[in-house]
Amino acid sequence: MCTAATYKTKDFYFGRTLDYEFSYGDEITITPRSYVFNFRHMGTLSGHYAIIGMAHVAGDYPLYYDGINEKGLGMAGLNFVGNAVYNEVEEGKENIAQFEFIPWILGKCATVKEARALLANINLVKTPFSEILPCAQLHWIIADKNEAITVEAMADGLHIWDNPAGVLTNNPPFNQQMFMLNNYMHLSAKQPENHFSDQLGLKAYSRGMGALGLPGDLSSASRFARVAFVRDHSVSGDTEAESVSQFFHILGSVDQQRGCCEVEPGKYEISLYTSCCNGDKGIYYYTTYENHQISAVDMNHEDLDGNTLVRYPVLQGEKIHMQN
Numbered sequence: 460m461c462t463a464a465t466y467k468t469k470d471f472y473f474g475r476t477l478d479y480e481f482s483y484g485d486e487i488t489i490t491p492r493s494y495v496f497n498f499r500h501m502g503t504l505s506g507h508y509a510i511i512g513m514a515h516v517a518g519d520y521p522l523y524y525d526g527i528n529e530k531g532l533g534m535a536g537l538n539f540v541g542n543a544v545y546n547e548v549e550e551g552k553e554n555i556a557q558f559e560f561i562p563w564i565l566g567k568c569a570t571v572k573e574a575r576a577l578l579a580n581i582n583l584v585k586t587p588f589s590e591i592l593p594c595a596q597l598h599w600i601i602a603d604k605n606e607a608i609t610v611e612a613m614a615d616g617l618h619i620w621d622n623p624a625g626v627l628t629n630n631p632p633f634n635q636q637m638f639m640l641n642n643y644m645h646l647s648a649k650q651p652e653n654h655f656s657d658q659l660g661l662k663a664y665s666r667g668m669g670a671l672g673l674p675g676d677l678s679s680a681s682r683f684a685r686v687a688f689v690r691d692h693s694v695s696g697d698t699e700a701e702s703v704s705q706f707f708h709i710l711g712s713v714d715q716q717r718g719c720c721e722v723e724p725g726k727y728e729i730s731l732y733t734s735c736c737n738g739d740k741g742i743y744y745y746t747t748y749e750n751h752q753i754s755a756v757d758m759n760h761e762d763l764d765g766n767t768l769v770r771y772p773v774l775q776g777e778k779i780h781m782q783n
């Protein structure tokens with residue numbers, strides 16, 4: 460499972476949790492403007508927007524899971540198992556392999572509006588990256604400071620949904636996730652009033668009862684509702700520290716602890732990392748399951764006109780601030 464969200468204070472923030480039972484070996488990876496992308500069916504692309512994000516680098520190719528570009532456009536791929544369907548190559552279309560989708564959009568588009576235009580002629584194809592890295596079944600969130608969309612390639616075609624909630628999790632398809640939010644329209648951050656009965660002296664005996672019924676489990680639909688509620692009610696100051704802190708609290712509401720989601724005997728899905736990109740400043744913040752201290756890589760500290768990938772390892776290990 461995974462959860463992605465957008466957030467806005469003074470700046471625009473975008474990030475995700477990556478929940479799985481093992482890591483593919485990821486690095487915070489900056490692709491500078493002159494790095495040459497050799498698209499499988501679309502020729503080469505150099506001279507594109509610079510990108511920073513989390514990627515598994517294979518043979519000098521950045522297989523991005525999530526990231527932002529220098530214009531503040533963000534994109535993340537999340538599991539969509541059983542529903543994602545990719546096509547055969549089609550003459551006259553822009554044929555993009557699933558693993559090329561993030562570089563294609565973030566390399567070429569400055570805004571969601573531009574991404575929508577590029578998506579009009581796209582054909583997401585099933586060409587795998589390699590034999591050992593076959594197609595991942597994903598759907599995507601693409602967002603900037605003004606709006607977000609969800610892209611789902613399914614058996615009945617490519618869906619591009621407006622995403623006013625600014626969140627994405629996994630199954631079921633996005634329109635169903637949005638519909639299920641209707642079930643929670645009575646939830647509130649305020650204390651509830653007794654509409655149940657005027658015969659019974661019911662009262663709020665605890666704080667937080669306005670959101671009683673918000674699902675607390677780890678299922679994709681429950682995480683969708685929970686993070687949508689938390690994000691929508693989030694209050695934060697405008698400073699970078701306050702905003703980043705609040706963003707990690709939003710995604711903290713769907714954090715997965717080892718032991719609660721057993722995927723096979725003795726194997727547990729956990730939140731391997733949580734990211735928070737500042738789209739305006741080009742900074743990639745992250746924490747990991749084993750490292751709650753926020754670490755960060757700033758793309759503007761690198762030469763963005765270069766042609767080789769810049770890679771930083773994910774820092775692990777808890778740093779405990781002993782006070783005596």
Ligand SMILES: C[C@H](CCC(=O)NCCS(=O)(=O)O)[C@H]1CC[C@H]2[C@@H]3CC[C@@H]4C[C@H](O)CC[C@]4(C)[C@H]3C[C@H](O)[C@]12C
Binds near residue numbers: 461477515523537629
């Ligand atoms: C496992 C992750 C999703 C986690 C998730 O959602 N778990 C919920 C399970 S559940 O759905 O809730 O049951 C996904 C998210 C992004 C993926 C990479 C994308 C680039 C690249 C694409 C290539 O084609 C294959 C290798 C590749 C490195 C991919 C590996 C893996 O697939 C990644 C990490």
